[in-house]
Amino acid sequence: MAKNLLNKYVWLVETIxxxxxxxxxxxxxxxxxxxxxxxxxxxxxxxxxWRIAIEEMFxxxxxxxxxxxxxxxxxxxxxxxxxxxxxxLFNTLAVSNLMMNSVSVKDKVLFEEIPDGExxxxxxxxxxxxxxxxxxxxxxxxxxxxxxxxxxxxCLKVFKQRWYLMGASPYNDQIKIYALDRVRWxxxxxKGFKCPKDFVPEEFFEDCFGxxxxxxxxxxxxxMKVLTKQANYLRSLPLHHTQKEIEKTDEYSIFTVxxxxxxxxxxxxxxxxxxxxxxxxxxxxxxxxEISKQMYNKYHKNKNQYDKRF
Numbered sequence: 001m002a003k004n005l006l007n008k009y010v011w012l013v014e015t016i017x018x019x020x021x022x023x024x025x026x027x028x029x030x031x032x033x034x035x036x037x038x039x040x041x042x043x044x045x046x047x048x049x050w051r052i053a054i055e056e057m058f059x060x061x062x063x064x065x066x067x068x069x070x071x072x073x074x075x076x077x078x079x080x081x082x083x084x085x086x087x088x089l090f091n092t093l094a095v096s097n098l099m100m101n102s103v104s105v106k107d108k109v110l111f112e113e114i115p116d117g118e119x120x121x122x123x124x125x126x127x128x129x130x131x132x133x134x135x136x137x138x139x140x141x142x143x144x145x146x147x148x149x150x151x152x153x154x155c156l157k158v159f160k161q162r163w164y165l166m167g168a169s170p171y172n173d174q175i176k177i178y179a180l181d182r183v184r185w186x187x188x189x190x191k192g193f194k195c196p197k198d199f200v201p202e203e204f205f206e207d208c209f210g211x212x213x214x215x216x217x218x219x220x221x222x223x224m225k226v227l228t229k230q231a232n233y234l235r236s237l238p239l240h241h242t243q244k245e246i247e248k249t250d251e252y253s254i255f256t257v258x259x260x261x262x263x264x265x266x267x268x269x270x271x272x273x274x275x276x277x278x279x280x281x282x283x284x285x286x287x288x289x290e291i292s293k294q295m296y297n298k299y300h301k302n303k304n305q306y307d308k309r310f
Contacts, residue, residue, distance in 0.1 A: 008036060009054050012047075016062060017080065021071040117163050117180025123188055124165060127153050133170060133191040137184040146184045151176075152193040155201035159210045166201070166211075177211050207258070209240060209265035217260045223279040224255050230275035231255070239268065254279075266291070 015030050016022055024047065031042045051062045061075040074080075127134050134153055139146035151167040154175070158164070163180040170193065205211075207219045226234060231253040234243070240257040247254035259265065261284045269276055269288060278285040 004036070009050055009057065011036060012050050013054060013058070013060055013062075013074065016072055017074055017077060021065065021073050023071050027072070117183060120180055120183055120186045121156070121163065123186055124153060124156060127188045128155070130188075131192055131195060133189045133193055134165075134167070134186055135189050136178065136186050138178055139182055139184055141182065150189070150191075151178070152195070154195060154199060155204075157201070157205065157211055164211050166204075175213075177213070207260050209259055209262060209268060212260075212262040212264045214260060214262050217262055219258060219260055220281050220284065221256050221258050222261055222265075222281065222284060224257075224269075225277040225279055226253050226255055227275045228252060230272060261287075 011031075011034065012027070015027060019026070024044065027047065028042050031037045032039065054060050054062060059076075059079055062072055063075040065071050065073070124134065126132075132153075134151045135148065136151050137146050137148045150170050151165070152170055153165060153167040155166050156163060157166060157177075165178045165180060165183075166175065167178070168175050170191075205213060228251060231245075231248075234253075234255060235245070239255075240259050242256075242258040244256050245253055246256055261281075266284070266288060269278060270291060278288050
């Protein structure tokens with residue numbers, strides 16, 4: 001499909017989404033004000049063709065009020081924020097569209113550097129479609145050399161700017177997760193496999209913070225005391241979809257999340273510094289306390305040596 005047509009779909013969704021309710025006449029006026037129109041008006045037939053294509057591609061339903069006003073709106077606008085592949089695809093296209101039309105400020109917009117690995121996505125997606133086994137040459141961070149093995153691909157997941165492949169080994173059926181930036185080579189074999197019928201990726205990661213899905217760690221309700229300045233940040237960007245604010249004062253708020261307190265979650269808590277204090281469960285609080293002690297001892301032990309050197 002032509003990239004220009006995709007940009008038009010994105011434009012139409014954004015126009016309706018921003019307006020909340022908008023008539024076809026107003027849509028046409030906005031269209032003529034946009035450079036993509038090249039001064040050519042939009043016909044009602046073209047509008048409905050785009051509307052149907054948008055529903056098929058992004059799952060976004062553009063409906064009419066049908067109450068005499070004939071104003072259009074996005075019936076399921078929550079889909080734009082639900083973290084699904086379609087919402088991710090739409091938002092990526094929307095940002096790309098915006099940047100392509102703003103080349104004059106390209107030096108004023110800075111992006112994060114994303115680790116390598118995206119070049120393997122076409123092969124992985126093809127294997128997911130066809131249920132084909134992948135052969136992977138992979139070197140984990142703790143390994144001195146790469147190893148080659150087979151993986152039955154179950155799903156892909158993005159976490160903190162990194163792509164991860166989750167799959168099972170045909171040899172021992174263990175489900176593992178592989179960072180694509182640690183893949184040295186990857187190709188699709190002719191071997192087929194059957195993905196478990198009861199495996200649903202979203203449900204599998206529902207109780208996880210990130211990509212660690214250690215079933216040996218039970219799901220717990222973690223209670224945290226958060227200073228007010230950081231509480232505002234957590235309200236706008238929750239740690240987890242189960243996050244709740246159960247108490248609020250002028251100095252702090254109490255939040256809870258219901259998940260598996262795995263290594264990646266403890267790293268997230270520690271990254272918040274002294275602004276977050278884990279209250280319960282006790283074993284998780286003790287774990288954070290112990291890591292904090294080790295950090296303090298390391299800095300305190302080396303303080304005199306550091307002062308002499310620098």
